Amino acid sequence: MIKAGYILLLCFSVQIAVAQNQQFVYDNKVYQPNIKTVQCYNAQKEQSIPVITLKSNEQLIFSFDDLNGGSKNYWYTVEHCTSDWKSSRLSILDYLESLSEDRITDYKYSFGTLQKYTHYRLSLPNNQIKPKISGNYLLKVYEEGNQQKPVISQRFYVVEQIVNIGIDVVASTQVSLRFNHQKVNFTIFHKTPIQNPYTDLKAVVMQNGNPQTAILNTKPQFIKPGSLVYNELNSNDFPAGNEFRKFDIRSLRFKAENVQDIIRDTAVNVILFQDVNTNKAKYSNQIDENGSFFIRNQDGRDNGTESDYANVAFTLNAVPPTPDGDAYVVGRFNDYQLSEVSKLHFDSSRKRFYTNIKLKQGLYDYKYIWLNKETNKIDQTIFEGSFFETGNTYQVFAYYKKPGSRWEELIGYGDINTLKR
Structure with missing residues (x-):
C-alpha cells in the first residue's frame, strides 16, 4: 500500500515538473486555462493585424485576463523569428535596443462582475x-521571470516599409473555382535593387489574418524594372468562404443578436440559437468583421474591467461530413486554434454538434470548420459554404534576406478589403 502511494506521489510530482517546464512554441498560444481574452493589435485600430512600423510612434496594445484574480509577477520578452516562424537564432543585442525582459506592471482588478479576474495590459x-x-517577432509572457513557466505566446510584426505592395483580388482563373474562390494578385514595387528575388525574397499571403490560410510565394511570375509581379494563373487561390456568423453579448440583461437565452446563477450562461449547415445555402449578404471580436459592455462603464464572463453554448445542426474527424468553432477570439476548448462534441441521437466556451462580454464573429483526421487537412467551407461575393481581407508580407545577412527583414506589408465600405 505504501509502495503504491509512493508511486502515485511520484507520478504527481513528475506531472507538476512537466507542467512547470513547458517550452514556448512559435505560435499564438495560451498555456494556462485561467488565462482568457488575449488581444494584440495596432493601437491605431482595434483588432487590426498586429503590425507596427519600425522606429515610428506606432504601438501594439496587448492585454489578457487572469481568472484566478489577485496579482502575479508576469514577465515578458520578445524574440526575432524567421518568415516561417522559427527562431532566427540571433543574440538579443542584434534585435533589441534596451532590456532583454521586463515585468508587466499595468493591471487592474475586475469590478462588479460575477467572475473575478485581473486585467493585464x-x-x-x-x-x-x-x-x-x-x-517577425514572438512575444513571450511567463511567470516569475522563469521562461520554463510559459503563460502566453503571441506573434506580431515589425515592418520597415522599403517596398510598396499593390494588391488585387479577382475571380479564380480556374473555371471550376470561379464562383467560390478568390484569387490574390500582387506586385512588389521597389526602388533599391533586389539582386536575386528567387532566393532572397519571400512573400506570404493570408486571408483575414488567419495563419492557417497562409500561402508562401518564392518566385515572381514577371521581373520588371522596379517591380516584381506575382500573378501566376494557379497560385494564391483562396476559398472565399461565407460571411462569419456572429452574436452580441454586450449586455447580459437583454437578449441581443443570435442569443436565445441568458441564465444567471452563480455564473452567467448564454445559449445561442442553433446554427444550421449553410454549405448548400445561397450567399447571404450580411455585415461581419471578418472574424474579429470586440470587448464591449453595455451594463457598466469600463470594457476592460467591468465586462463579465459568460459560458456560451454553441450548437451546430449538422452531421460529421467524413467518418474520422473533428468540428471546431473558431475566430480571432481563439486565434483560429484547434484545441480541446474549441472542439465540438457530436450528439448522435440529436444529430448535432455542441460545445461551451467561457467568453467575455462583447461582439463576436465565429465560424465552424472541419479537421479531417485521415488527410490531416482543415476544411474551412464544409459547414459554411463558399461564395465569390464574400467580403474578406487579405494581407501580404514581403521578407528579404540581404546577401550575407543572418536574418530576414520584413520590408513590406499591404492589405486589402474586398468590400469597399
Missing part, C-alpha cells in the same frame, strides 16, 4: 523593450 515598443530591426 502592455504597450509595445516601450522604454524597456524596443525592437531595432524589422521582421
Whole structure:
C-alpha cells in the first residue's frame, strides 16, 4: 500500500515538473486555462493585424485576463523569428535596443462582475523593450521571470516599409473555382535593387489574418524594372468562404443578436440559437468583421474591467461530413486554434454538434470548420459554404534576406478589403 502511494506521489510530482517546464512554441498560444481574452493589435485600430512600423510612434496594445484574480509577477520578452516562424537564432543585442525582459506592471482588478479576474495590459515598443530591426517577432509572457513557466505566446510584426505592395483580388482563373474562390494578385514595387528575388525574397499571403490560410510565394511570375509581379494563373487561390456568423453579448440583461437565452446563477450562461449547415445555402449578404471580436459592455462603464464572463453554448445542426474527424468553432477570439476548448462534441441521437466556451462580454464573429483526421487537412467551407461575393481581407508580407545577412527583414506589408465600405 505504501509502495503504491509512493508511486502515485511520484507520478504527481513528475506531472507538476512537466507542467512547470513547458517550452514556448512559435505560435499564438495560451498555456494556462485561467488565462482568457488575449488581444494584440495596432493601437491605431482595434483588432487590426498586429503590425507596427519600425522606429515610428506606432504601438501594439496587448492585454489578457487572469481568472484566478489577485496579482502575479508576469514577465515578458520578445524574440526575432524567421518568415516561417522559427527562431532566427540571433543574440538579443542584434534585435533589441534596451532590456532583454521586463515585468508587466499595468493591471487592474475586475469590478462588479460575477467572475473575478485581473486585467493585464502592455504597450509595445516601450522604454524597456524596443525592437531595432524589422521582421517577425514572438512575444513571450511567463511567470516569475522563469521562461520554463510559459503563460502566453503571441506573434506580431515589425515592418520597415522599403517596398510598396499593390494588391488585387479577382475571380479564380480556374473555371471550376470561379464562383467560390478568390484569387490574390500582387506586385512588389521597389526602388533599391533586389539582386536575386528567387532566393532572397519571400512573400506570404493570408486571408483575414488567419495563419492557417497562409500561402508562401518564392518566385515572381514577371521581373520588371522596379517591380516584381506575382500573378501566376494557379497560385494564391483562396476559398472565399461565407460571411462569419456572429452574436452580441454586450449586455447580459437583454437578449441581443443570435442569443436565445441568458441564465444567471452563480455564473452567467448564454445559449445561442442553433446554427444550421449553410454549405448548400445561397450567399447571404450580411455585415461581419471578418472574424474579429470586440470587448464591449453595455451594463457598466469600463470594457476592460467591468465586462463579465459568460459560458456560451454553441450548437451546430449538422452531421460529421467524413467518418474520422473533428468540428471546431473558431475566430480571432481563439486565434483560429484547434484545441480541446474549441472542439465540438457530436450528439448522435440529436444529430448535432455542441460545445461551451467561457467568453467575455462583447461582439463576436465565429465560424465552424472541419479537421479531417485521415488527410490531416482543415476544411474551412464544409459547414459554411463558399461564395465569390464574400467580403474578406487579405494581407501580404514581403521578407528579404540581404546577401550575407543572418536574418530576414520584413520590408513590406499591404492589405486589402474586398468590400469597399
